Amino acid sequence: MRFSLVPTLRRATTLLAVALIPLFTAGWLSGPQSTFDVKGPVAKSQLDVFYVTVWVTMAIFVVVAAVLAYATIKFKARKTDDEHAPVPPQGHGNPLVELGLIAASIAALVIIAVPTLKAIWYTYDVPEEQRANAYEVTARGLQWWFQFEYPSEQIDGSGQLITGNELVIPAGRPVRINLRTSDVIHSFWVPKLGGKVDMIPNRGNHMWLQADEPGYFWGQCAEYCGESHAVMRFRVIALAEDDFAAWVENQKKSARTVQPSASPKAEFASYDMTRKPRNAPGYTADFDADPMAAWVNFQFPDKDENADLVAKGRALFKEKNCITCHSVRGHEGVGVNAPDLTHFGSRTTVAAGLLENSKENLHRWLMYPNDVKPGNKMWVGVNGMAGYIDIDPATKRPTGTRHIELNDTESRALVEYLHSLK
């Protein structure tokens, strides 16, 4: 046989290298939801299994592809004469070759199967020896946001601590997450910490993950769940043990109340209130450069806080019926259909992890929610509660009239109030 291995291998390696260039130059594998940039043992274990599958299949691919390419080139009829040459031997195959290849395939699959089985058991639940140390939270999917519940953090008179869209967990400690849904199927996915597990009605799922170090992680719903599935996102913030304790302590407190000053400050628009196109992005490079620092900043009241505007916003929050769906513990809000807003100002995002929680973005969300998240329940209503618009109960179609009217001035006051809820 005139087949020589070395140049073929060299060519294959060069080709592979060329193919991989864009991945590194354009950062095709290094985004905020990269499954390669793992930050915890669950994601690490899943990545390790993935690498095994990659190396095994790559090895088989190189061999089979080389033989296939060689056969195609070697046995190609180059001239018309070749095609009319006497027919080649009409062989029907070779059972020994077949059996050999079947055995080799099975052996290759065993190499994949062993680590796969190990990782299935490891990733399913917190390992026995760490179970006592595990922290428990419940993640609940709703169209189209996430509610996070802390069963071990009970608040006198109002049950467990509840937050929305940003899950704060202790770092360096396994976290067992109960997965629940209040409507359709959703899926909880924070790629850097672990693969996804679905939230399925009438089925109590769970998962576990651990952030080895404090950090800020992107996640999003990974099961198609209706119109705004694409914009159902969330964040996970892992904090060092004492930071986490401090965060919990603050979250358990009732909403922060700002006393109006004796001499009202002048009101001026500090941000752009013009209507932006739908789907307009809500992220900034500044934030992405150090999201953890940004998160810390969100824990403190704004320096330019306008106390009078906050008071006005609080009144409007009641007047505009926001309180029927949103809870603000210690203030007027008592609803349970929508995200708990008791400490809304301390969250880095609004509209379920979609927009950075800047005043401009919050204003946009309050004024034009349907531009940001089409079909959202604040716009169309939920569980019998009307939203911004009226829906004809018979046809289930919008009637074209508004149930809640909001103008820029009112929205500014609401923004100021919500941002004061640190």
Next chain:
Amino acid sequence: MATATTAAYSPADAKSRASHRPWFFTRPVAKTGLVSWLTTVDHKKIGLLYGITALFFFLVGGIEALLIRVQLAVPNNTFISHQFYNELFTMHATTMIFLAVMPLSAAFFNYMMPLQIGARDVAFPRLNGFAFWVFIAGAIVLNVGWFTAAGAPDVGWFGYAPLTSNAYSQQFAGDVSTDLWIMGLQILGVSSVIGSLNFIVTIINMRAPGLTMMRLPVFTWMTLFTAFLIILSFPAITIALVELMMDRSFGTGFFEVAKGGMPILWQHLFWIFGHPEVYILILPAMGIVSEILPTFSRKPLFGYPIVVFSGAVIGFLGFGVWSHHMFTTGMGTMATAAFSLATMAIAVPTGVKIFNWVGTLWGGHIMTRTPMMFALGFIWMFMMGGFSGVMHSAAPADAQQQDSYFVVAHFHYVLIGGSIFALLAGIHFWFPLIFGRIVSEFWGKLSFWVIFVGFNVTFFPMHFLGLNGMPRRTAVYDGNMGWNSANLVATIGAFILAIGIGIYFAVMIYTYFKGKKAAGDVWDARTLEWSVPTTPPPEHNFHVTPTVHARDAFWYEKTHAKEIAAEKAKTAAETESHGGIHMPSQSWFPLVTAVGMLIGGLFFAHHYFPGAIAGGVILLIGVLGWAFEGPGGYHLHIHKDGSVTGGEGQDESAH
């Protein structure tokens, strides 16, 4: 038809009976024009109808895909709305699976399988026509939503409960789209099951003398396996759809959470259909490639028994791996492990096929004609799709890949690089047989290379999008996630692919009208379909029913011309002494029955039950007419000079 029926059926009898029949039982006789197509029972005409409809929907699905890619070309795009995007990806998948790839495979089953086994037609010719018209009814019901206020179905092709329930599907618009989706799939299921039963009976009963099962062409084997997969897997989705229909129309609680229903049940029922469905899409493609590779290597398929057996093993194991679509549903460790291992096991028979295709090339005289280019492209692309499939089989790795673009990349490699490449190869390969004209090599190869490049530019980057955390079925994504350039590249690739497909079909249409005439066996082929007396084949397929002496029967005929000629003369004389070639009569009733199903389906989806009942009545009338119009049939006579006499309603005593 089988000679057995001729004994009990004398031509004079038929004539006297026919003259006493009421007008609605008179069989149509048109051989050309609209009526001939509406009433045809000829497997070749029905094959063409399937093919043309499938290609039409292939283009519709392609346009849907292009709209999706335009929307995703840049982050935070506002080209189309979330709602429309959801309708597009639902209908893109549903269209490509049920209205493009499956019927295109059915087109080849219909056209080629009876020719490959040396039969005059399928076992139940009217049922064959019915399967096609029911398919059209299902296609209309599925797509009619585009023209209603509710829009097209938007629940995903997998329709996970409870998103499909009354409470959640299109909560804020009068919802008929999900009902149309249910009814459309249900009707398509009827069509598929009917067609498959017909193919199974045909392959088992109507093989030419001497054509033992282990001499069957591999494409016919794959037709048989696919048909069995269809009749065994469709009942699962039929049940699921009936339950869902009951939930939506009559308030039952199979999947209704508030009534204690189990949404997870839907997933099990859907995927126990859905996974065999994957093999329903790929096995015919494997069959086509297993015909093309030996033809253009000029040697028999390497390891024929193992290729056939591995097809059976794939079909069998295909029923035991459905929950690998559900690795993220929290099945528990043991179930996950079992389905993980079963999925890995299925890689073995699949790998075996690839080895045997390579073995077929080895030592051959490879002629790189266009069909061969597509077939070789198929092996390469299918291999890549297979390897990413093995990556999914490792459940822990799949936890990251599930519902991400990595999966999108994987199954497009299997379904475009696999199924579509093979089907395009098949169209090219059999074009001279079907239309008697041969496609230009230059333009054929050009279309192949453009499609090949476009396909890879579109789907290769999606592997990285998925591994970089981009979920599927998302209408928008933010620009700070590292997904921008890969998405743009994919969109550019999609347009290159579209241009390639455009060239391909432009060349086909040109060739149909103006292409070089090609008579007979242009590729020096090996199987019986190429032994027909003329291209395109006459309605009765073969002047003389072939007798098979070996695998690759036509190759044997060509290498044993003398004996075969003598044998054929003998068979011809025998056939004539039995009254000639028995042919099936055309009929209106398959169409009438299918129209009843269409009308009933549309009204049922609209929850207007009197209308549904009216449709049912039309269906019943069609069935009754079908039963009472009689078996029909007529005889053809082949003369020594090759001329054919006889036909429906013609004087049978002429001979």
